[in-house]
Amino acid sequence: MRVHLGSDHAGLELKDHLMAWLLDHGYEPVDHGPFAYDAVDDYPVFCLRAGEAVAADQADGQTSLGVVIGGSGNGEQIAANKVEGIRCALAWSEETAALARQHNDANVVSVGGRMHSVEDMTRFVEVFLTTPFSNDERHVRRIGQVSAYDETKELPPLPESALRGAGRDGDA
Incomplete structure (x- = not known):
């Protein structure tokens, strides 16, 4: 499965970690940036691109999901949800990650890089990616x-x- 990622400076460390984790777990990660730390970068630049890529893949019949990451995940979720065909959910627990897929068929998940440990957020993403829509x-x-x-x-x-x-x- 292809997984599109976008973040801002606050999510850069987690995004870089997830890129490696996804490869190690058989996913095809696609990095939409940022590619270097910039304390004043703008999350819409990267999160809209990740959302557009998920929507384009799904329109082409490809299995694809997305992950957007910021300090809280709120702005990133809002940006991703502006893309036609995207349902982005903010996950702050394993349960909210699972319910986003089970009940809402969310195709992008947003997590807050300053809200949880890297291990917890990796687990939220894993649950999101492996949970089917009911x-x-x-x-x-x-x-x-x-x-x-x-x-x-x-x-x-x-x-x-x-x-x-x-x-x-x-x-x-």
Whole structure:
């Protein structure tokens, strides 16, 4: 499986570690930068490229996932999620990494290089890469609602139970 990586200066050490770890574990890592430490670099430059590469691979039918890394992982997640076709989840535990794949079919994971040890973050990435999407109908439906909104900008209809909620008369 191909794994695209992008980071900023705060994630550079982990990205470099993951490049070697991925090779050692049979993955095909692709480094989208940065390639040298620059304390004032901008994460969107690298994370958008990693997201674009994952989306392009998947559009071509290739098995591909991505990892974006920053100080907290928040900005990197936001940047990656701007790429059409990307669902990037912030992982801060093994459970959140697994749920990102199982329930959300996330194709990029974001981790915070200043939030955890290199060992913990490597484990979060490993769990993300090895966990399959559940294909449960409810998760497929929810992903479909988000995808439809991306395309149409129309909100999904409220469920009947929400229309009967507190103080509502049924008009939406």
